[in-house]
Amino acid sequence: MTGASVPGAGGVGSGGVPVPARVARRPRGRVPVGLVVAWLVVGLVLLWAVVPGLFTAYDPIAGVPAEKLRPPGAGHLFGTDAVGRDVFARVVHGSVHSLSGALVAVGVGLLLGTLLGLLAGAAGGVADAAVMRVVDVLLSVPGLLLALTVIILLGPGTVNVAIAVGIGSVAAFARLARAEVVRVRRTDYVEAAFGSGGRFGAVLWRHVLPNSLGPVVALAALQFGAAILAISTLGFLGYGAEPPTPEWGLLIAEGRNYLATSWWLTTLPGAVVVAVVLAAGRISRSIGRERG
Amino acid sequence: MSLLEVHDLKVSYDGRPAVHGVSLSVEPGEVVAVVGESGSGKSTTAHALIGLLPSNATLDAGRILFGEADLAGWSQRRLRSVRGSRIGLVPQDPANSLDPVKTVGAQIGEVLRVHGERDRRKIRARVLDLLARVGLPDPETRARQYPHELSGGMRQRVLIAAAIALRPSLIIADEPTSALDVTVQRRILDLIDDLRAEYGTAVLLVTHDLGVAAGRSDRLVVMKDGRVVERGPTSSVLAAPQEGYTKRLLDDAPALSARPFPDHPGGPPAIVVRDLVKEFRVGRRPFRAVDGVSFEVTRGTTHALVGESGSGKTTTARMVARFATPTSGTVSIAGAPDGRRFRRHVQLVYQNPYGSLDPRQTIGEIIEEPLRNFGLGDRPARRARVADLLERVALPGELAARRPRELSGGQRQRVAIARALAAEPEVLVLDEAVSALDVTVQAQILALLERLQRELGLTYLFISHDLAVVRQISHTVSVMSKGRIVETGTTRQVFSDPRHDYTRELLAAIPERVR
Missing domain, CATH: 3.40.50.300 (P-loop containing nucleotide triphosphate hydrolases)
Incomplete structure (x- = not known):
């Protein structure tokens, strides 16, 4: 035998080398701390929206002029604004506007987008090409610009803003849903379903749709965060809720005038928005990994 | 002295033991077949030998004596000096085992480069030589082709070429022909046989098909549920299997059964x-x-x-x-x-x-x-x-x-x-x-x-x-x-x-x- 016992070219010493401890592998089933925090954040904000009274005793609309522009402290967690309203109370009470808006926006995008994607992917041919070119056009327009265009058509208001943001995300949902449908459509089990005598609609509903939804649901979670941001942005620009509604974007816009003297009016509501958006992103990633 | 000796190898997945103390040995130049159903731990054993276990698997115990070294304790870095140069691996699925965006020639050349060859012209000559050696017609053209342009059998030949590039003393072939047609399977197995005769390379052949193992190996190791249930020279194991499990495998191997032909009844x-x-x-x-x-x-x-x-x-x-x-x-x-x-x-x-x-x-x-x-x-x-x-x-x-x-x-x-x-x-x-x-x-x-x-x-x-x-x-x-x-x-x-x-x-x- 040619050099069966000669060590390899890398000059590996043989004999006398103590056997090192085996590389310990990363243990499985560790608690993902980031994900738990993300769910806690979202859960807290949901509770704010459902039972705001539990978290703050202050009125979000009526202020106490004597206590205006107090910095954050024991009495007022997030401080007070120019008319003496508790900012924390306004954030808590405002969550319902931002959350329901985001929910409507994601709902519009998810429903319309998935429907378009499902039809395009399942029908194929001319219908597919036509739908996807429209989607391409939608995707080529910046989201905020598209939302502004829709608002100008529909007029301002909380619901309209939500719909506008939703329409802005239809294209992303449609494209993702179509890609998944096209993939699932080619699988053996879908052909087998047709082979078992399934009608087109029944096979789509029973097999194609459930198996395509995984990444779409993950995108919905991601879009939830993005929608909160977009709604706040539009609120900030003055297209959303009317003052004195404590909507998050509006809160930040109102605080802008006191940026130099009262940082908490913009920073703290802004931090809440950032936290919710990040949490939604983290949750989305975990959904994508589980179902994908 | 044995080329490879494995003593009491234990591997677990996520803490669940999958291989419970497997021992086997390979002499220089011989073919040892590891046979068993899927889930019997045969592939896990083969991969553990060269430290290529998936990330959720751990090598819990055992010694892997290759030459004079015990590979069991080696870091990935040290194992790299052995993989390819001393122990070659022919993987199971030729469709997924080649990089789709690199030419075949570049992939074989990489083996040589990784192990220290720097001269481009030498690498190229050696690659063509190897492609010709594994029986690919027109090596010049093949070297420039991408994996998707080759058939399954050709890809498996390319993988074998990469495995023998540095003339290792042991080749681990993990179900090398399961994904191939029977005629291609035969040619690939013939090729491995030829190379063994020519270079004196030992082969550890992992397969679920006793029919394949029977015709190609000197010794058999039958595995079930992570344990070796029977071992011995191929001819004697086949002639007189001791374990019920081996007998069943033997009966089930379609190539080895001698049942009468079904009668054709006739009718509309x-x-x-x-x-x-x-x-x-x-x-x-x-x-x-x-x-x-x-x-x-x-x-x-x-x-x-x-x-x-x-x-x-x-x-x-x-x-x-x-x-x-x-x-x-x-x-x-x-x-x-x-x-x-x-x-x-x-x-x-x-x-x-x-x-x-x-x-x-x-x-x-x-x-x-x-x-x-x-x-x-x-x-x-x-x-x-x-x-x-x-x-x-x-x-x-x-x-x-x-x-x-x-x-x-x-x-x-x-x-x-x-x-x-x-x-x-x-x-x-x-x-x-x-x-x-x-x-x-x-x-x-x-x-x-x-x-x-x-x-x-x-x-x-x-x-x-x-x-x-x-x-x-x-x-x-x-x-x-x-x-x-x-x-x-x-x-x-x-x-x-x-x-x-x-x-x-x-x-x-x-x-x-x-x-």
Whole structure:
């Protein structure tokens, strides 16, 4: 035998080398701390929206002029604004506007987008090409610009803003849903379903749709965060809720005038928005990994 | 002194032990076959030897003595100096084991470069040399091609070329031919044999097919549930297996069975195929996948279409099952209605039981689906029918609430057969229905199919590349090559008196019976 016992070219010493401890592998089933925090954040904000009274005793609309522009402290967690309203109370009470808006926006995008994607992917041919070119056009327009265009058509208001943001995300949902449908459509089990005598609609509903939804649901979670941001942005620009509604974007816009003297009016509501958006992103990633 | 000695190797996945103290040895220049079903830990053992376990597996204990070194304690960095240069690996799946964006030549050259060769011209010359050595025609062209331009057999040759590039003293071949046609399988195994004779390389051959192991190895190691149950010189193990498990593997290996040919009963035809042609448009020139195929299948019998991949047998099957429309020619199935009702009469069972069941449905829902589609019975009646079907394919009733991923490959294929039977068809088209299964499971499914045919009077069109399997189940055979049928006859005729050269080649490729 040619050099069966000669060590390899890398000059590996043989004999006398103590056997090192085996590389310990990363243990499985560790608690993902980031994900738990993300769910806690979202859960807290949901509770704010459902039972705001539990978290703050202050009125979000009526202020106490004597206590205006107090910095954050024991009495007022997030401080007070120019008319003496508790900012924390306004954030808590405002969550319902931002959350329901985001929910409507994601709902519009998810429903319309998935429907378009499902039809395009399942029908194929001319219908597919036509739908996807429209989607391409939608995707080529910046989201905020598209939302502004829709608002100008529909007029301002909380619901309209939500719909506008939703329409802005239809294209992303449609494209993702179509890609998944096209993939699932080619699988053996879908052909087998047709082979078992399934009608087109029944096979789509029973097999194609459930198996395509995984990444779409993950995108919905991601879009939830993005929608909160977009709604706040539009609120900030003055297209959303009317003052004195404590909507998050509006809160930040109102605080802008006191940026130099009262940082908490913009920073703290802004931090809440950032936290919710990040949490939604983290949750989305975990959904994508589980179902994908 | 042994080239490789493994003592008491233990490997666990996520803390669950999978290999419980395996010991084996390989002498210089010999072929040792590790045989067992999937899940027996044979591949895990092979990968553990060179530190290529997946990230959720741990090497818990054991010594891997290679030459004078104990590889068990080595870091990945140190193992790298051994992999490729001293121990070569031929992986299982040639389709996924090559980098799709690099040329074949570059991938073999990389092995040389990683291990210290810097001279480009030398690398190139050596790559061409290697490609020629593994029997690829026109190495200059091959070296410039990408993996997708090569057939499965050619890719496996490329992988072998990479494995032998540095003349290792041991090659670990993990199911090197499971994904290949029988004739290609034989050539690849011949090649490994030749290389062993030429370089004196020892081979650790991991396979589930005792037929392959029987003809190619000096010694056998039979594994079951992570343990070695039997070992010894191949000839003596085959001649007198000690363990019940080894005996079963031996009985199940289709190539090694010597059952009588099934008799052809005769009767009216259930399927008549006449001058079937299917053309696909590939670029400008139409490609004839099926070129004037005609055959008849007698009611209640099994007709096999045999051929290598690309011979047009699957396309023919799909046309019979009406999943593809013929360019010309006719398929008539006695008594089959048109339209959607056709599906109550003819059912297709797919090759891959992992892909043909909806992962989101329960087994009960899957089997119930044809009944729902055709509105057969109300809910309790359908439930009862599902339970009945599960029993028919010998699956426990409580499986109805499980999902496909919780089932083994063989169980899934049983579910697929149960679904196919749900609407009470008369014709089953079985497209490589047992090819993806282990020999033991394969034998069980074949027995099931035979029983169902007897009980229900089913007619089978059985598509396979494996003549050994065909010999067991079919009454008549058509051999296909390049879209045409080159020979048709009863199984007895075709196997004992083949007329066509291609049939003879296929028959010669069946691993020989060793006794």
